Amino acid sequence: MIAQSVLSWAAFGFYCAAAFAALGYLSSKDERASRAMLLLLQIGFALHAAGFAARLAAFWAFPENRFFLPLNTFYGALSYMALALAAAFLLIEAPHRLGILGAFVLPWAALALGAAVALASPEVEPLAPQLRSYWLNLHPMLLMTAYAVLANASGVAVALLIQERQIKSRKPTELCYRLPSLDELDSLNGRIVAWAFPVLVAGLVMGFVWSYIDWGSVWAAGAKLRLSVISVFLYGAFLWQHFARGRRGRGTMYLSLAGFASVLVTFFLAELFSGRHSYLGGAAR
């Protein structure tokens, strides 16, 4: 448990440093800041992955937990999301030399892992009997992966809104030339959402199925479910506008960002009034 905590705290430090380096790159022309950001992020990711592996080992030390993922606590869920977010950034933005988007994406990774290490208990316990199910691997894992990837899309959307405003102002600053072009940001955002959307829907459907099997009703999750459906609706509307109607720019970005806002509300606030998912809030401690 100590190893996991130390590694995760260290990873949190590196994520913060990477986010600051990215913000520094945003406001200066110094290419070294961009290189530093990638290096810090890679180190943070490696430490975080090691920490997650240590958590998995501790979790699997309980025989009844074997083969399940430790996503049942707030700590586990947030830590997994931050890990997936950093991985998505390294896979999507970094190879396209879009490191500057780190300024809009990496704060989310730092925030998620920071909330986990600072606010939630890192303890692992045997799973409650009703959670000993392979649906636990599928339903939250898919949803949290989708959330992490969608956080990347939201960063791209914010960058696009800034870039659009820069060019509309007729007084573009240095930032305008350092950010990717409007077309690039638009198509990148579209592609990321197009990849994440099926994962989001699949994760939700897995929830319905699990709920039906255990409780005999697909609607058992209450407020959380209704909010999830709103996210799906918003992202679906975005994809329809983007791909079917060929709409570009500001209007569609607002839809994409509204989708992400709904995801945030679903994940954090719905805890307050959703009985079935309260274990995420730390009741499992």
Add this chain to the structure above:
Amino acid sequence: MKLLQLGWNHRASAAAAREALAAVPVERVLAELKARGANEIVAISTCNRFELYAASTTSDPPQSELLLAALCDLAGADVAPEAEAREDAAAVAHLFSVAAGLDSLVVGETEILGQVKTAYDAAKSAGLTGKRLNVLFQRALYVGKKVRTETAIASGSSSVPSVAVQLAESIFGRLEGKSALILGAGAMAELAAKHLVARGIGRLTVANRTWERAYALAARFSGEAVKWDSLPDALVQADVLVSSTGAPTAVVTRAMVEAALRRRGGRSLFLIDIAMPRDIEESVHQLDGVFLYRLEDLESIVAKSMASRAGQIAAARAIVEAKSAEFDAWARSLESGREISLRHAPRPEI
């Protein structure tokens, strides 16, 4: 070591001397100087400067009189009185600031770095560079790059057409698959066409009230000329529009742009109006996905970026000075026979 630099640049020398020297191909300069006994020579020849770097051992230093005489013969003019001469440390510092763009007409421009590299490559393949000039020029290229990555000396754009192209790239990314529409066929239109083609614009269309002039301009850039009446259709195709007609009233109206937008499938439209009086109705800028820039907008961006470059000169100079001192220490260590290492220096190729 003995290093000698002879230079004719846009600041110190009359254009006539520079033109006479620029007319001589660099290969001929190198061959002639080699024939006259020089052993380490690099010649940089651009439209704004002609510079010669000569090195050799202390026992047999390069003679500026001999080099100047050779250059006068080559240029067919007496260019000697216009020359600036520098030696050793001063010559090193000068080359580094040339590579950094500090000595350029447009401070920080990046083209010079490529020109220095070309000059060095030519001398190297002619067998005219030894250890000293090899290390010196590789070091100069390194300093030039370092200054541009670590300071904002090269940021922004230095001319109206390059600002326009840079903005187009901020909207569309690479211009390869994009189309440009040029309205008007005058000098400004031609300048715009030239810059867009240089940046690899995919398709160039020209419309002008006089068809023949549109056709002539389009032909010069392997573009396509369209009839003035088909402007509304051309507007649907275009991604970038540059307008510089002499029309007394707007030729691109808001209604035309709105109609085109409905048929464009959401693509952005970048309009540049460099005409006086205006060619494009100002209110189109309010439309979503439409960006209208007027001449004064572009000019104020140029002015701002030049001012911000000027603010970076001190930082760039500091790098140049530090690296010159480092090189100088290395050059002196070479003479004493105990060569020190140049930090981060590329390995000298001998």
